[in-house]
Amino acid sequence: MASLILSPAEQDYIIRGVESGFRADGRSSLDRREVTLRTGMISQANGSARCRIGNLGVGTDVLVGIKAEVNAWTPGDGVPESSGVLICNVECSPSAAQEFEGRGAEELNVELTQLLDRIFNGPQSGIDFEKLCIIPKQAYWVLHVDALVLDVRGGITDALVWATRAALLSTRLPRVVVESIPDDNGVMQAEFDVVDDPDDLTELDGVENMPIAVTFSRIGRRFVVDASEQEEAVAQARMTVAVSPKMDICAVQKGGVLRGFMPTLFSEVLQTAQTIAREEFSRFEKCYAEAKSQALSQIDEPSTGSTFLVPF
Amino acid sequence: MSRQELLSPEGLRVDGRRANELRRISCRASVLSSADGSAYYEQGNTKVLVAVYGPREPRAKAQFNHDEAIVNVEFNVAPFSTSERRKRSKGDKRLLEISSFVKQTFEGAIQRSVYPRSQIDIYIHLLQHDGGTLETCINAATLALVDAGVAMADYVCACTAGSIDDTPVLDLNGVEESSIETPDLTVAILPRTGNIALLQMESKLHTSKLEDVMDLAVEGCKHIHKKLDDAVLNAANDLASKLGR
Amino acid sequence: MQIDDIPSSTARDLASRIVTPGTAITSDPAYMRGHGTFGENDTIYSSVAGAVERINKLVSVRPLKQRYSGEIGDIVVGRITEVGSKRWRVDVNSRQDGVLLLSSINLPGGIQRRKLESDELQMRTFFAEGDLVFAEVQSFFADGGLSLHTRSIQYGKLRNGQLVTVFPQLVPRSRSHFHTLPCGVDIVVGVNGYIWVSKHVPAAKVEANSELIYSDRNEHISDSERETIARIANCIHLLNRLYVKITDTSIIFAYEASLPHAVKDLLTKEVATDLAHTVKARLLQQS
Numbered sequence: 001m002a003s004l005i006l007s008p009a010e011q012d013y014i015i016r017g018v019e020s021g022f023r024a025d026g027r028s029s030l031d032r033r034e035v036t037l038r039t040g041m042i043s044q045a046n047g048s049a050r051c052r053i054g055n056l057g058v059g060t061d062v063l064v065g066i067k068a069e070v071n072a073w074t075p076g077d078g079v080p081e082s083s084g085v086l087i088c089n090v091e092c093s094p095s096a097a098q099e100f101e102g103r104g105a106e107e108l109n110v111e112l113t114q115l116l117d118r119i120f121n122g123p124q125s126g127i128d129f130e131k132l133c134i135i136p137k138q139a140y141w142v143l144h145v146d147a148l149v150l151d152v153r154g155g156i157t158d159a160l161v162w163a164t165r166a167a168l169l170s171t172r173l174p175r176v177v178v179e180s181i182p183d184d185n186g187v188m189q190a191e192f193d194v195v196d197d198p199d200d201l202t203e204l205d206g207v208e209n210m211p212i213a214v215t216f217s218r219i220g221r222r223f224v225v226d227a228s229e230q231e232e233a234v235a236q237a238r239m240t241v242a243v244s245p246k247m248d249i250c251a252v253q254k255g256g257v258l259r260g261f262m263p264t265l266f267s268e269v270l271q272t273a274q275t276i277a278r279e280e281f282s283r284f285e286k287c288y289a290e291a292k293s294q295a296l297s298q299i300d301e302p303s304t305g306s307t308f309l310v311p312f
Numbered sequence: 313m314s315r316q317e318l319l320s321p322e323g324l325r326v327d328g329r330r331a332n333e334l335r336r337i338s339c340r341a342s343v344l345s346s347a348d349g350s351a352y353y354e355q356g357n358t359k360v361l362v363a364v365y366g367p368r369e370p371r372a373k374a375q376f377n378h379d380e381a382i383v384n385v386e387f388n389v390a391p392f393s394t395s396e397r398r399k400r401s402k403g404d405k406r407l408l409e410i411s412s413f414v415k416q417t418f419e420g421a422i423q424r425s426v427y428p429r430s431q432i433d434i435y436i437h438l439l440q441h442d443g444g445t446l447e448t449c450i451n452a453a454t455l456a457l458v459d460a461g462v463a464m465a466d467y468v469c470a471c472t473a474g475s476i477d478d479t480p481v482l483d484l485n486g487v488e489e490s491s492i493e494t495p496d497l498t499v500a501i502l503p504r505t506g507n508i509a510l511l512q513m514e515s516k517l518h519t520s521k522l523e524d525v526m527d528l529a530v531e532g533c534k535h536i537h538k539k540l541d542d543a544v545l546n547a548a549n550d551l552a553s554k555l556g557r
Numbered sequence: 558m559q560i561d562d563i564p565s566s567t568a569r570d571l572a573s574r575i576v577t578p579g580t581a582i583t584s585d586p587a588y589m590r591g592h593g594t595f596g597e598n599d600t601i602y603s604s605v606a607g608a609v610e611r612i613n614k615l616v617s618v619r620p621l622k623q624r625y626s627g628e629i630g631d632i633v634v635g636r637i638t639e640v641g642s643k644r645w646r647v648d649v650n651s652r653q654d655g656v657l658l659l660s661s662i663n664l665p666g667g668i669q670r671r672k673l674e675s676d677e678l679q680m681r682t683f684f685a686e687g688d689l690v691f692a693e694v695q696s697f698f699a700d701g702g703l704s705l706h707t708r709s710i711q712y713g714k715l716r717n718g719q720l721v722t723v724f725p726q727l728v729p730r731s732r733s734h735f736h737t738l739p740c741g742v743d744i745v746v747g748v749n750g751y752i753w754v755s756k757h758v759p760a761a762k763v764e765a766n767s768e769l770i771y772s773d774r775n776e777h778i779s780d781s782e783r784e785t786i787a788r789i790a791n792c793i794h795l796l797n798r799l800y801v802k803i804t805d806t807s808i809i810f811a812y813e814a815s816l817p818h819a820v821k822d823l824l825t826k827e828v829a830t831d832l833a834h835t836v837k838a839r840l841l842q843q844s
Contacts, residue, residue: 005636005687008773009716020780024719026787026820034825043357044440045392055824056798058345063439065392089399094386095347095363095435098371101386102402146391146399148437150361151346230719348624367624367652369638378700381652423595423604428700430652458578461623463604465595466579504579504602544577548606551621552575554800555727556837 004233011234015220018231023224025055030276032226033059033155035162037287039170040295046143047171049291051163053155053226061096061151062159064167067144070176070194073137084132084141086125088116090160096152112149115253116160119211119242120145120168124250126209127168134176135190141173143204154229157240161213166288168210170295172201211242211250212280214273223269225276239269243277318488319476326488327356331481334471334532337539339452341459341547347435349460353452356485357442359393360449362456367430380424382431387411387449389438411436414449417470417500417510421454423463432462443486444472446498446512451536458544467540468509470500471532473525475517480528499529503537506530576603582616591617592626625651625725625749627703631694632734634715634747635705637684643677645684647692650725650749653702657684661695661706663713665767683771689715689753691735691745710763711735713770715745717778718755721790723797725750729804736805740812741782742789746803754790756782784820788812791823792832799833806843810836 006014017023027033034055042048047066052059071079079085090112092105099105119125132141145167147160175195180188217227217235227235242251249270319325329335335356344350347363354360370376387410391399400407414434422432434456436449450470457464474484474494481488488494495517500510517525576582584600593605594617603609607620627633627649635647638654646654659672662683676683684690691712692705707713725748734746737757745753756778763769778786792811796803814835815823822828 007636007685007688007715009714009775010687010689010719012773012775013717013719013778016775016778017783020783022780022783022787024787024790025824026784026791028821031821042359042392042440044395044442048392054345056795056826056829058798061344063390065390065439067392067397069397089391091388093363093388093435093437094433095344095350095361095437098365098433101371101433144391144397146397148390150363150437151344153346342622349622369646369648369652369654426604427652429702458606459622461605461607461620463593463595464578465597465602465604467577502579541577544606545575548575548577548621551800552608555621555802556841 004229006230006233010230014230014234018219018222018224021222023228024230025228029222029224030272032276032280033228035283035287037162037166037284037291038294039166039288039291046173047167047169049163049166049170051159051166052151053159053162054153058153059151060153060155060159061149062156062163063148063150064160064163065146065148066167066171067146068171068173069142069144070134070139071142072139079140082133082136083129084143085129086121086127086143086145088113088120088145088147088164090116090147090149092149092152092156095150111255112147112156112160115157115240116145116147116164118251118253119161119213120164124242124244125211126206126244127204128206131205134192135178138190139192143168143171152229154227154232155215157215158213158226161211161242162284165210165212165284166291168204169207169288170292171204171207173204175200175202209245211244212277212284213240213242214276214280215240216269216273218265223265225272241270241273243273245281247274247277249273318491318494319479319481323479325476325481327485331476331479332528332531334483334535335485337536339455339539339543341455341543347456347460349456349458349462351452351455351459353448353455354440355444355448355451355483357440358444358448358486359438359440360452361437361439362449362452363435364433364453364456364460364462365435366432366460367427367462368433370429370431376429376431379428381422381427383415383419383422383424383434384431385411385415385418385434385436387414387436387438389441393438393441410446410449413446413510413512414453417450417468418453418457420509421464421466421468421502422457423465426463432457441486443484443489444498446470447472447483447500450500450510451540455540455543459547466502466504467537468500469503469533469537469540470498470510471529471536472496472498473529473532475521475525478521480521480525482528482532495525497525497529499526499533501530501533503534574609575607576609576618577606578604582609582618587614588616589614591615593618593620619726621726622724623726625649627651627655627694627697627749628730629694629696631730631748632745633692633694633705633749634720634745634751634753635690635692635749636751637686637688637690640680640684640686642680645680647690647705649703649705649747650722650751651703655694655703655705656698657690657692657705657707661704661708663708663710663767663770665770684714688773689720689751691715691747691753711760714772715753715755716772717758717775718743718753718786719790721752721754721793721797723750723752723793723803724800727797727800727803728752729802731804738789738805738809738812740785740789742785744789744805744808746805752793752803754786754793756786788815788820788823791815791820795823795829795832796836799829801833801836802840807836807840810839
C-alpha cells in the first residue's frame with residue numbers, strides 16, 4: 001500500500017513467479033509468513049497487543065491498545081439503549097514509510113479504520129455488546145481500539161486483525177457494581193460504581209467468537225494470500241474476507257481498482273478463505289498462548305512487561 | 313493534591329523512591345526492521361519508541377541545505393498512552409513544541425556538516441505517558457541515532473528534576489509533574505563536555521534553589537549516559553562478535 | 558572511557574576496539590583522523606558506535622550499522638528515482654541519491670557513438686523510474702554526491718531476477734562483485750547493500766546484441782531456475798539477518814547447507830540460525 005516502484009523486469013518476474021506457483025521467497029500461493037504475537041506491553045491500557053507478520057524479524061508490525069471508558073448515555077448520539085460500543089482508529093506511522101509524514105497517511109488511515117470497524121463493530125464480531133451496557137439509557141462502556149502501524153511489508157489488514165483480536169482477548173475491564181437507591185421522592189434509581197481493584201477484573205464476553213481476516217491479492221491470472229510488499233505493488237485487486245470460528249463470513253472488502261475479481265474466482269476465494277481461516281485460528285491460538293505465557297513470565301521483570309525489550 | 317502527599321515524612325515519594333533516585337530505565341536499540349536506526353526506551357512507566365531514517369535524500373527538494381543535513385522530527389502521542397484516552401491532532405501545539413525542542417537539541421549534537429544536502433528524520437512515538445515526556449524522547453532519540461550510525465559529537469542525555477517541600481527531587485513521575493506547585497526542570501547535557509544542550513522550566517522556583525535542582529538533574533543525566541552507553545556497547549559488541557571481529 | 562595516551566608501539570591495540578560517540582581514541586599528534594571521528598583540542602574522538610580501524614597513521618571508526626558511504630571504484634546496484642534532461646538520480650542507499658549522467662552510459666549501437674540531441678529526448682528508453690542499474694562509482698561531486706557510470710559491457714539494466722537488500726557493512730569491498738555461482742545463478746553484490754540475484758545469462762549473448770543492455774524483458778525462466786534464484790535470495794536474506802559477512806563464498810556455503818531444506822523453510826528462525834552457524838564455521842575453517 002505504501003508506494004514502492006519496481007522495474008518492469010521485477011514486476012514481470014513476480015507475476016510470472018506467482019503464475020507458475022513459485023513466489024519470490026519460495027512460498028506457494030497459499031503459504032503465509034511467520035507471525036509473532038505479544039500482549040500486555042501497554043500497562044496503562046485495558047488491553048494491548050503487537051503483531052508482526054514476516055520472517056526473521058522483518059515484517060509488517062502493528063501495535064494495538066484498548067482503552068475502556070464509561071460514557072453517559074444521551075439520546076440521539078446513535079448508541080443503542082442497552083449496549084456498549086467499540087470505536088476503531090488506525091494510524092500509519094511515518095516509521096513505516098516516509099510518505100505517511102504529516103497528513104500523508106490520512107486516506108489510508110480512514111480506509112483501514114473503516115475496515116477494522118466493519119469487522120469488529122457489530123454482531124458479526126461475536127462480541128457481546130449488551131454486556132458492555134452498564135445501566136440502560138444511562139451509562140455504557142466504550143472500547144477504543146487504537147492501532148499504530150509501525151512497519152509495512154505487505155498484509156497490513158491481516159496484521160491489524162490479528163493484533164486487534166489479541167488485544168481484545170487480553171482486555172480486562174474493572175468490575176462495575178450497580179445498585180438501586182431510592183431518590184428524594186422514594187423512586188428507585190440505578191447507580192453504578194466502578195470497582196477500583198486491579199485484581200477484580202472481568203474479561204470481555206464473546207471475544208472468543210471474533211473473526212480472523214484473510215487477504216487475497218490477485219496477481220496475473222492467480223491469487224495469493226499474505227502478499228509481500230513487492231507482490232502488493234503488482235497486485236491488480238485485493239480482497240479481504242473475515243471468517244468467524246464457526247466459518248461464517250463476517251465481512252468482505254474488495255480493494256484495488258485495476259481489475260475486478262471474476263465472479264467465478266470469487267466463490268473460489270470464499271471457499272479458500274474458510275480453509276485458510278481454519279488453519280489461522282489454530283495458529284492464532286498457539287501464538288496467543290505463547291504471548292500470554294511471555295507476558296506472565298515478565299510480570300516480575302523490571303521492565304513492566306514490555307515486549308519491545310525482548311527480541312521480537 | 314497537597315504537597316505532604318508527594319513526599320512522606322520519611323522522605324519517600326509517591327512511588328516509593330527517595331528524592332535523588334531515578335526511575336527504572338530499560339532500553340533496547342534496533343527494535344524496528346525498516347528504519348536505519350530505532351530504539352525503545354522506558355523510564356518508569358513512560359515508554360517511547362523512536363525510528364530514525366537517514367541521512368537520506370531530502371524529501372522536499374526545495375528545503376535542503378547545501379552544506380549540512382537538515383533534521384526533521386515528528387512527535388506522535390498514541391491515543392492509548394494517557395490515563396484518559398485522547399487523540400491529538402497533528403497540529404497540537406504541545407506536540408509541535410516537543411518536536412521543535414528535540415530538533416533543536418539534536419541539530420547541535422549531530423555532525424550535520426558531514427552530510428551536506430541530506431535529511432535525517434526522527435519519528436517519535438509516545439506509547440505510554442507517566443511524566444518526563446521530553447527527557448524520554450531525547451534519550452530514546454539519542455539511542456536510535458547512534459543505532460543508525462549518524463555521526464554525533466556526543467550523546468545527548470536528558471533528565472528532569474523538581475522541588476517538593478524545598479527538597480530537590482530527581483526524575484518526576486506523572487503525579488509529581490502534574491502537581492502545579494512542583495517546579496519541573498528538564499535539562500539535556502552533552503556528557504563529554506558537560507555542556508547544556510537544553511534547559512526548560514515550568515512553574516516557579518526560588519533562585520537560591522535553582523542551582524541544587526539543576527545539579528541534581530545534571531547528576532541524573534550522567535547516570536542516564538551510563539545506561540545509554542551500556543546499551544550501545546552491548547549492541548555493538550553483539551554485532552561485532554557476530555561479524556567475527 | 559578514556560583509552561587515551563596509547564604509545565605508538567601499542568598501536569595495534571587501537572584497532573578492533575569498540576567505541577561509542579564521544580569516546581576519546583587518542584591524543585597522539587602522530588595520528589590523522591578518518592571517517593567516524595572528529596578532532597577537538599588535539600584529541601581524536603569517535604562520532605559513531607563501531608570498531609576502531611587504523612591504516613598507517615589514519616585512525617577511523619567503522620560503524621556497525623550505517624547507510625552506505627561510497628568510494629570511487631565501488632560496484633553498486635541502484636534504483637532510478639528521477640529522470641532529468643541529461644541525468645538520472647539513483648537511490649543507492651546512501652545519504653543522498655547518486656547521479657548518472659547521460660554522458661556516463663553506453664549508448665546502444667556502438668560504444669563509441671556520439672551523444673545526440675535525440676538521446677536527451679528519450680532518456681526513459683534507457684532508464685526509467687524504478688529501473689535497477691548495475692553501476693560503478695566514478696567520482697564525487699563537490700557536495701559529496703556520487704557520480705556513477707555504466708560504461709562497461711557488464712553494467713547496465715538488471716533483469717531476470719529479484720533484489721535483496723542487506724546491511725552495507727556486511728559486504729566487503731573485493732576485486733569482483735559480479736559472480737556466476739555454480740548453481741547457475743548470477744549475483745551482483747553491490748557494495749551499497751543492494752544485491753541482485755538473477756538467472757545466468759552468458760555475457761556473450763549481451764555482447765552480441767547491444768539492444769539487450771536496456772531491455773525490460775526477462776528471458777524465459779524455468780520453474781527450477783526460479784527455485785534456485787529464490788533459494789539464493791533467501792540464503793542472502795538469512796545471512797543478513799544473522800549478521801554474517803556476505804560474499805560469493807558465504808552465499809555458496811549457505812546454499813550448499815540449505816539444500817536439505819525446502820526454500821520457503823529457510824527463513825524460519827531455527828533453520829536460519831542453524832545455517833548461519835554452519836556458514837560461519839566453514840568460513841572460520843577456510844581462514
